[in-house]
Amino acid sequence: MTSVLVKDLTLKFGALTVLNTLNLDIAEGEFLVLLGASGCGKSTLLNCIAGLLDVSAGEIHIAGRNVTWAEPSERGIGMVFQSYALYPQMTVEGNLSFGLRNARMPKDEIAKRVARAAEVLQIGPLLKRKPGALSGGQRQRVAIGRALVRDVDVFLFDEPLSNLDAKLRADLRVEIKRLHHRLKNTMIYVTHDQIEAMTLADRIAIMKGGVIQQLDSPTEIYNRPQNKYVAGFIGSPEINFFDGALAGDGFATGGTLLPLTNYAFQGAPGAGPAWYGIRPEHILSGEVARGLPFATEVEIEIVEPMGSDTLAWATLAGIPVRFRMDGQARVQSGDRLLIGFDPARASLFDKTTEKRL
Amino acid sequence: MPETQRPSQLLRNLNAKVASVPMILTAMFVFVGGTLWTVLYSFTDSKLLPRLHFVGLSQYDRLWSTARWIVSIENLAIYGVLSLVFSLVIGFVLAALLDQKIRFENVFRTIFLYPFALSFIVTGLVWQWILNPDFGVQHIIRGLGFSKFVFDPLYNQEIVIYGVLIAGLWQGTGLIMCLMLAGLRGIDEEIWKAARVDGIPMWKTYIFIIIPMMRPVFITTLVIIASGIVKLYDLIVAQTGGGPGISSEVPAKYVYDFMFRAQNLGQGFAASTMMLLAVAIVIIPWAYLEFGGKKRG
């Protein structure tokens, strides 16, 4: 069943079009992540769904109700912000109950809900404190609690973990996932962090220039990016791109012919200029590369050890190529090494449309 | 559940509009309306009461042929230029001195700034007393054996405006110092480190690096001083009363006297319109540079 429906949504600031006839259908209980670089319109879209921005055209439905013109508090949403946005002069309890008091809810019901949220988020001992006396992680829990007490259909998260340090971010990420398993609410989550997106999402919507580039499950997005932008955006370290042209059953680039064996074309194979992308982790090195459809010997130029794995750089078909090796691999720049890959793992994009072939 | 109606454009944000009524009334009625009214009536021959009997530019003709107005303008020009220059120089030097990581910075700053808390009336009266030739500075220095020493700015037509300037600078330089100090503190510490590593002497760093970096601070300070100068009135009333004779008259006092004493409203309106013109000449280019560029940017 549909929980949030965005229909032909357009938002303009003067002459500037931020969102362009955007459509989105989010199922009940789904965890949808809006992912994109800053300025792609993801936060703007979330603010439109929340009712914090007036749309220029289109409709927004939440839980089967057209809320395009409704006040934020009437939409059945709870929202968590990047800066936590806790009311500094109210205690944690005051922060949690502010919305309920505005809705003139009976006192005992408020107390019940606050207690439940505090229990779920384990912030019971903090209820009498003010936000200034809390750590970043505790503040963000309170901010989540504020959405929780409202007992709403849809949770909106606007980059909730971006202000936290790396370790806390990883901890709270798991906690949000756990919360979603427990509550089973619809959640819409905005982030620019692909790890957050990959780990949390049922589906990811990758946005650029106010347009959704691809809306798919994390594995689909990773394995079968629908255009060159998505392929480049997802994956770290970044995918390698070869500039060349389809030539019969191969791909000619920089004097080298890369095979297309096992590659599943979307449609007819076609011909002409294209991009050939292969992820660093799909390039294998050493003896395992020997049996692959493509294998060649290269000279290692730079080695970046990262502990869990090692990133190495070499020149292939005239361009610098990075590939991932085991963290324990003992290689140095200047070593010669056999590398190879299976084209089934590659992605081909048309040169002009940049769409997947 | 019924769908929410789209609110009408007029009622949208109604509370904010209602809450802004005092501001809108002030902006439109008092500031815009009042200004237009005064400019309009400066072309009439209003005497005791304002009346719409237009006489063209004759109030302005009379204004510019009145010795007192000419003296007022000259005084304002002298006071204005000198007060601008001295305020900026003294204010910056004081700020630079305080910025040397000195001890008791707060004590010094408190002493430099306290005159700014005092009114121009108090300022004028104190300096009237200190510059009193029979008791003040002149009296004391004569007492030290220099019996021919003369320092009586408030009693000498030629230099009375400089006597006022001393008091004005005493009152106002603390503020300029504070603004400059804030500007200095706003400069990245690393600039100083870089200059030190490069072996640039401190005075050179100030003149060639720091001051150019503080351009915005200097410009706002300039505007503040300039708009304060035009308002010069209380200080004159308290310290000299415009005397001796008419030698320390200023435009603001001219306006007040013609409106409320001489009962010649038309002259007062014409004089105040000239003041408005003077301010506009300073403000409009500044506003254009300050805000005009940004909006297009």
Place this chain on the structure above:
Amino acid sequence: MASAIPPGDPAVPQGPRPRRAFSARNITLYGALVLIAAYYALPLYVMIVTSLKTMPEIRLGNIFSPPVQITFQPWIKAWAEACTGLNCDGLSRGFWNSVRITVPSVAISIAIASINGYALSLWRFRGSEMFFGILVFGAFIPYQVLIYPIVILLRDIGLYGTLWGLIIVHSIFGMPILTLLFRNYFGSIPEELFKAARVDGAGFWGIFFRVMLPMSLPIVVVAMILQVTGIWNDFLFGVIYTKPDLYPMTVQLNNIVNSVQGVKEYNVNMAATLLTGLVPLIVYFVSGKLFVRGIAAGAVKG
């Protein structure tokens, strides 16, 4: 290594660099600062000593010498007996007038300006920025241009020559700078806080009174300092919009000191001057850094 240094040579550079408290630089620096500070402090000192001297001592001595015989008579006379025009009840009348003017003016101007600033930074509507622009430019219009239209305005509503008339005038002329102050302050509050309050169902006044106002204590204090000193020190509006028995303290002070009748009593004059300056001076010395912040905020952004 150490043995290579001939005896009598300066020590090997090691450990903290030697510093001398009385270096030439320090002497010049502190010398200059003390001299300048003396110049700034002098008038206050002169006011105090003069106000504590008897008239014969003033006529004989010099204004910088401390009083031989301290007398508080000038203070008593300035406060309760000095004559201005018809009344001879001293500055006390002006003091209470000033209190009755300052307190409501400060309260009203801050109330209006905080609401303006809130609406302007968080609830913009069509034209709100234009009105604000006019308001800010209004701050630069010479008062002389607006004096007479306001006289007419106040006369029409029957408040010309009353304390309430003057209070309105102070509220009007305080509005540009205070609105700017509050607008910048509310503008610096993270917008997400405002969004959160809207999601929580609070409206215009709810967000103002329950979220924004409790957060704005620092800026309210700054505004109060700015307004108390500004309104207390006003002379021009006081003399124009009130009548002699309602004159604020500054106007009365000027009338006492600069009156042409009678013998000049310099000690009483200085006592009166000090009394008038006392309120802003106390505000200044008590508020310390906040005062600096207030004038800097008021001035730089203006």
